[in-house]
Amino acid sequence: MNITFVLNGRKTTAEINADTMLFGLLRMLGCYSVKCGCETANCGLCTVIFNGKPVLSCAMPAFRADGCTIETLEGLQNEAELFGSFMADEGADQCGFCNPGFIMNVIAMERELKDPDDGEIKEYLAGNLCRCTGYVGHLRAIKKYLSYKRGEGR
């Protein structure tokens, strides 16, 4: 079947099968930032923003994208660079494989929550697994980033 959607600000059409998942479609379209870590919707690596909400693209049939808006890290390079620089300055990027899905969810969190505390941050991002960092560096990066965004300097 044929679907049309907005991918990173561009109108996109694609020929898909009924069993194509959004994850596979996005990679087919060259969005290589989108990763798969588990196939069972547990790890958060395949997170993309779908009509403004973070979703797991490995668990979403591609046909549901018809008429919708999808953002991946390829379309959010400025945001990724800014927040990513805070992660890099903590050394919390590490192997990097979980970074895109994690950063997508941080961007979604920033859009959704106002001044979240540590507990709210952890809760919002609980579905994003990382095996390298122990998450502590992530939290440092997020707090420094949010305080920078509040105009409190770097």
Place this chain on the structure above:
Amino acid sequence: MKSVNEPVRKKDAMALVTGKPVYMDDIAPKDCLVIKLLRSPYARAIIKNIDISPAMKVEKMTAVFTYEDVPQKRYTNAGQTYPEPSPYDRLILDRLLRCVGDPVAIVVGENEKAVDKAMRLIKVEYEVLEPLLDFTKAKDSPIIIHPEDNWKVLCEVGADNRRNLVSTGVEQGGDVDRVLKECDVVVDEVYHTKAVQQTMMETFRTFAYMDAFGRLNIVSSTQIAFHVRRVVANALDIPKSKIRVTKPRIGGGFGAKQTAVSEFYPAFVTWKTGRPSKIIYSRKETQTISSPRHEMSIRVRLGAMKNGKIRAIDVYTLSNQGAYGEHGPTTVGLTGHKSIPIYDPEAFRFSYDVVYTNTMAAGAYRGYGATQGQFAVESAVNELAHKIGLDPVKIREMNMLKEGKTMPAYYDEPNNACALDRCLKRAKEMSGWDGKYPCVKVGKNRVRALGVALSMQGSGISNVDEGSATVKLNEGGFYSLAIGAADMGTGCDTILSQMMAECMSCSVDDITVFGPDTDVSPYDSGSYASSTTYITGMAVVKACDELKKKMYALAAKSLCTTEDKVEFDGKNFRSQKGTLSLEELSYINTDNAGDLLYATCSHVSPVSPPPFAAGIAEIEADIETGKIDLLNFYAVFDCGTVINTNLARVQAEGGLLQGIGMALFEDIQHGKDGRDYSNSLMQYKIPTRTDFGNIQVAFESSYEPTGPFGAKSIGEIVINTPLASIADAIYNATGVRIRELPATPEKVLMGMLEK
């Protein structure tokens, strides 16, 4: 120092955080054949017959390979220096299947759909045999896991396939039986650690293609490029000269990728078909048929006097190797070598058996046996403290290894640099030990408690691990650093560049780093055994020294003076005769018929200096349900000089959480038929960010004279302290002694009910 001991940003950081296509499947050719493996549903079976003809009728199918198609020379896929201590006991495909998941057929097609369909159409007739699943019954069992005649070992490690033995041995110092008899108190207990998975986020994966020279190019997510070249050549029975191995960015390894798990299949398919091919392990495969930590049962006899003086330690380790022998003889060694020396006993014995069973083959996982051994010995020390009524910190202060001593249970190595005493002191302060130990009641059913453990690891494998570096000055005045070590996300590309920047008085940004590529990089045994900073780092320092000598010589010649009259500040060579910039020197180098400004050096160390650690767990136990919450983990590390302060901290935090996971949640569970139930991230639970309170890390530096800039290692030691410290905190909160991990609420609650 300008670059060393600084929080330098990882050189690849911005590519990683912006999601650039730098991993194996991002760069694999789009026309790769897709490979999947049909796997055994039985723990032990013989293939009677395979009918592939219906599968080959599927459109877009390319080939199905079975045991009849592969070379019959056995090999090991352990990433170790030749001659490998692991037995040569594998074939790419074997007729005798030795565990659930053992590959039965390699299924190859133009796309995933075709392969999936074909997999269902392959008809296999099995003769199902009784499996040997209990590792305590494996030695001299009538069921022999490897009955074949062409099984072989290259090293004397006590292996005997007829007895299911991968390795056996005993080492001792002093008369341990006599000293134990003289002791006032003897703790004699058995501790059991389960197999656990590294669970790196990027699963095992490899692609292969043939190049213009008819050579097999393997691009793999691996920690061991050079070893992959050898073991694939062995497996395919082709010359090593026909193979080139490189790695892209790697999505984590933690030792899992120190075994060549996925490389053989694309290598074999591409060699046979001439076409590019790839395999991407599913998460299920990565969790169930890979290279996890060895399950071990460890008996400790620890003898001490009433005043707390530890006099004798006797450790016997039984290690469950699973179906194939990767890393068996070597992991077991660390259970004694890295646990006994911490207490410097006057007598010790360390004996072990490593046995084959019909379970998934174990491999290398961060800590590599030290983790298991220290859970046992550190737990025994805690039990001893309780027995004689001493504070567990106090008993460690009395007995722990001091700087300057030799370590009889650790190859008689000198303990050159050791801040273990300062680590423990600081961890105690950070945790507020005095006042909180042993426990504080904080609610009707809630108790907070502390527990402590110490740790040591090594820095590379002495006299075995080899690291190398090639450094050169390029046109324009920037440098290149080529290495054979593998950055798997830990940041060694950056750390080694920091060392080079320090040597050459330049910025990390003035250095490009490349490798590993088995065709181009200087040889490196690979990134494992906590070796890269210590071993390859020293090679970088040596190579820089040599390069500088050549640069001074050329600069002196150009300035018409002698080398001793030239000074170099990183940008300019100055002498009384004039000044020559680095850039000018680089141009002289390009039209200079003499010695090129280029140096390659390698390094092997006769010692493996241990980094040290002290860890304190603060938990809150629900004494009604047995649920344990980790509130805080306080850990202090002595890794010598810290090269990158950020990356060392994150290594520590990440490793500690893996240890916490192993202590509280992680467990590979099998059914009675040998099937692995822990086959997804739903069934195998690694910690999320809401599963713990906080992790607080500090460093107490020592200076290791044999390391680059005084550095030792950090990569592995970080995982060790949570196990025994959490177990003792649970004891202090609930009175329940956990001797088998993980410490689940069920075990804690059952323990409380039994009392």
